[in-house]
Amino acid sequence: MTETDPDQSRAYSAQEGAEEFFSGHGTIADPMVGLEPEGVIEFARATLDLLSENAREPPNFELGMAEGDPRAGRYDFERDVIQLHPYQLNRWRVLHEMAHWFDPAARLGHPGHGPRFRTIHCFLVSAALGDEAGGKLAEMYRIDGVPIEADISWAEAILPNSDAREGI
Ligand SMILES: [Zn+2]
Numbered sequence: 001m002t003e004t005d006p007d008q009s010r011a012y013s014a015q016e017g018a019e020e021f022f023s024g025h026g027t028i029a030d031p032m033v034g035l036e037p038e039g040v041i042e043f044a045r046a047t048l049d050l051l052s053e054n055a056r057e058p059p060n061f062e063l064g065m066a067e068g069d070p071r072a073g074r075y076d077f078e079r080d081v082i083q084l085h086p087y088q089l090n091r092w093r094v095l096h097e098m099a100h101w102f103d104p105a106a107r108l109g110h111p112g113h114g115p116r117f118r119t120i121h122c123f124l125v126s127a128a129l130g131d132e133a134g135g136k137l138a139e140m141y142r143i144d145g146v147p148i149e150a151d152i153s154w155a156e157a158i159l160p161n162s163d164a165r166e167g168i
Contacts, residue, residue, distance in 0.1 A: 007146045011113035014140035018125075019092050021136050028091065029133040035089045037063050043094060043128070050127040051154060059101045063089075075100035077109065095124045104160040119148040119157050 019031040026033065035043060044058040060079075063086040065071060072088040075081075075097045082097040099121035100106050105114060118141050126134025138148050149157070 005112040005114075007113045007118075010144045010146045011118060011141070014144040014146060015092065015096065015121075015137065017140040017144070018133065018137040021140075022129075022133060027130075029129040031090050031092050033090065035091055035094065037086050037089065040084065040089065040094060043091060044098060047095070047098065047124060047128040051123065059098060073097045075106060077106045091129060092125070095128055096121065099124050102158050104158065108160070113146070115147070115149050116157065118146060119152060122148050123154050123157060 022029040023031055040061050040063070041058055044061070045054075048054050048056055048058060060081045062081050062083045065074070065083055065085050071085070073082065073084045073093045073096065076083060077100070080101075082094075082101060084093060084097065099117055102120045102124070103117045105112065105116055122134045122138045122141070124134075125137050141148055
């Protein structure tokens with residue numbers, strides 16, 4: 001991926017801030033509470049149910065990153081596969097990659113961490129980890145200067161729009 005993503009580092013920082021807030025609490029939003037590899041697909045399915053997207057097949061997951069790839073996960077939009085590092089699994093990471101998978105911009109070949117991605121991400125985190133977690137993530141995105149799109153519905157968020165076509 002050579003395309004620039006100006007929001008990437010601030011988006012990562014916001015997510016880290018939100019995760020830190022719940023770290024060690026032992027709740028479902030606690031990033032220290034791991035997820036077994038066998039639990040990933042079930043977690044994805046449960047998240048789709050919570051979003052009333054249960055008619056949709058869950059994403060394809062691959063447990064394993066390419067040699068030398070330091071990331072905990074990535075969405076390979078060309079193959080439509082979410083790759084996850086098997087030893088760095090948690091719910092936040094699955095939801096981050098699922099947000100890429102849902103993002104209409106990614107489907108058009110512009111994967112990134114733009115406003116639409118962030119909005120979808122907050123919807124996913126609220127559904128799967130609770131409104132407090134989704135709200136904290138939205139707050140951290142705002143504090144880090146990369147806010148979400150306010151006042152759009154989930155259905156609107158996942159529809160392709162002009163922003164998605166421009167890949168922002
Ligand atoms: Zn990402």
